[in-house]
Amino acid sequence: MTTQSTAPGRVLGTNPAALRTAFARRWGPWLLGLLIVGGAFALQSQIYVGQERTVSTIFMFVALAQAWNLIGGFAGYACFGQVVFFGLGGYTTAVLMAHTHVGFWVSLVVSALLATAFGALIGLPLLRLKGHYFAIATLGVAEGMREVVINVPSLTGGGAGITVPTVGNQATTAYLGNNGFYVLFLLIAAGSVAISGLVSRSKFGFALRAVNQDEDAAGAVGVNTTRTKVLTFALSGFVTGLVGATYAFQQVTIFPERLFDVNITVLMVIMVVIGGSGTVLGPVLGAVGLQFVSEYLRQHYTNVHIFLLGLIIIVGVVLLPQGVVPYVRDAVRTREFSLLANVRRYRL
Amino acid sequence: MSSFLQATLYGLLQGGLLALIAAGFSLVWGVMNIVNLAHGSFVILGAYVAWKLQSLTGVDPFLGMFASALALFVLGYLVQRYVINLVVNAPIFVTLLLTFGLDLLLVQGMNIVFSADYRSIQTSYASANFGAGGVRLPYGRLFAFLVAVAVTLVLVAVVNRTRVGLSITATGMDRGAARLMGIRARHVYALTFGIAAALAGMAGAMVGTVGTFQPADAARYTLLSFVIAVLGGLGNMYGAMAGGLVIGLVEAWGGQYLPGTWVNALAFLVLVLVLIFRPSGLVGKAYYAARVEV
């Protein structure tokens, strides 16, 4: 689903079969995406309430993984503080709805825009850092932000949490309910995949992939690397903030420990890396797969499910360090399917 | 005034212990470019080893820490040799994820085996103290501090002066060249990781002696190691020492004078500012900061 070399300039008007192939490559993924979204809508009426919540969570993680994929996958900047946008979005919505009685939809937009602006603001100094330094700096921002939220209880409720009014005359927007949140998370997930698809195929995406590989070389061919990185970070902040705001309303009462939980960031990273970073399909596969496995383990091996999850991550990462999608793509191209040969590529 | 002195003293003593915890973390990062997210769980595991040993045989934790060190060295060596070495050449998120998976495994494993209850290693002398001028100094903390400083100094000597230490440094600087000189990188990497884990285990035994611990504390020690390693400058052992003392003092003073938990926010602000303005750390060499990702 990533842009493989298509050269319409060469095939246009020559041969109808090639023209059809080009057309299928261009529009096929979008059609497939629409079909899946349609299927997800249809699924809603077929499942129980408990399953509906589980599937909503999967949609939420598809969007989060896709957001991390923008900065971590396409741009290659390992952001370990992505959850700061999630928390910022969630708390903005909660504070607005609880203190100023603004409706949810307005809060949602404000939250996402605030997260975007925050991304641009911290991106300017932090995106000059590379590798682990960037990872830790962003982690520091996220942890620091959580501490700030804990320490201004008059605004945020502090460690005791804050509750969004959903009933009585304090409620500004009627609670969306399981059905409502299912649809909202589905739309956000679909939107995030579409953003990723557009980025992957666009002029901007070319700049981003060039930045990922070599910033000096990207600058030398005219790519404004600073603008590219900051815009990407802001965009990934936008999507994450949107998800955080929706999550806050869904949960009704939110706590700093949960909204700024470093494990949420780590989950995003795991999903992207296992699925294949810098691809459009990878984060979707990673999010769906990991949530599914995690939920299964939780239900069947309640006591040891996190232990098993750790084991699965280790085995998965060792066998497929580059992720499922790139592995399959390369394996198909080179006809080399052996996992052992794959392990040999990255070992010392 | 005496409360200030008391806080300063506690900060320095705690800082020494933190420095030992961070020293191994910093070594692994500097030499192999691996950020070990399981480092904190090594600390806690070390504490459990000493605790279990004491409750089974009555061995004093200050002797038991050598058992912790040995156990963790073996674990660390095997993990690096047979797991992490497999993905050393993959992008950095991969090693981060791998060590995170390891952390999940260890923390949950300890939860299952030892439960999530708070434990501490009791000794007859640890909480006894002598005082002067209104300031109390518990023997346990003093011993822990002295051991931590001594071990860190030994580590520096080992890295800078011995054959093993030099091969570690050389491999960290240029793996390809080190290989050409006949250094077995696989073994050296495993050795480095083993040493770091041993230090963490040792520190863990002392953590258990001066305070309480439970599996979930692991994350806190990993994060503190992060902050200290960056403050001190990557791979710089004296830097880790300085960073540990700074963080120990900041925590002690902040806990004393700042309302709520603003001290934590302050610590992270310091971290981010140092990264932006002085990425080579407080006493670090520019070499590590300028180093490209392998």
Added chain:
Amino acid sequence: MTTMPATSPAPASTVGPPVLETRGLGRRFGGLQAVSDVSFSVPAGQTLGVIGPNGAGKSTFINLVTGHIRPTSGQVLIDGKDLTGAKPWVIAKARVARTFQIVKPFRGMSIRENVAVGVLHGPDGTSVMSQALAAADEVLERVGLGAQASRSPGELSVADARRLEFAKALALKPRLLLLDEVMAGLRHTEIEPSLELIDSLKREGMTIIAVEHVMKAILAISDRVLVLHQGQVLTSGAPREVLSDERVIEAYLGHRYAKRQQR
């Protein structure tokens, strides 16, 4: 590829400012003065060869011009415009392109896409993907990589990887091209096509600065040669004169060798 005003057939050097001019350009790294006080100018259409022993500051000099390293002193003027310390993409958009001594392909993108990045983001920045890919194909055809367009950079030979560097630079349709050792590591048979390519670019009126160790290449393409030694300009002039200058021989081969040659 218009390199000079269409109304004026005369050499650009006499009508406008030089394509590149540096005034007292220098860069200090801590205690090391890597480049100091480099002043010279290149008129339009000229090919300047830059030589000097290892560590003479040749690559640093290119990096200073293209904005990859900020100068600590002096000025860089491109077409008479002061672009000292401008970011690399600003320089690229002023139609100054470069290659890197250590090749820097964008891995994970095909050869065609590698070149298309420059077409999309260069001075003529199109947004139409099909146009950009078609333009990339044209450039690849010209440097002799047409058949490899769909492959990935990791599959290229040393010579082809250097051609890709060339292609990425040409994608900008530059007025000034800075070549950082594009012949290094090539076999004799592989050097010929590169020389032919440079020759054809010269005939189109492109201004070129070539850092090179291969003397045969320097002699073949340069109109003028500049010698850098220990970060400073040692001398400059016509290629044959410069290469027989004893100070140059001394800089390259050492004091004693130069003395022996004289005897």
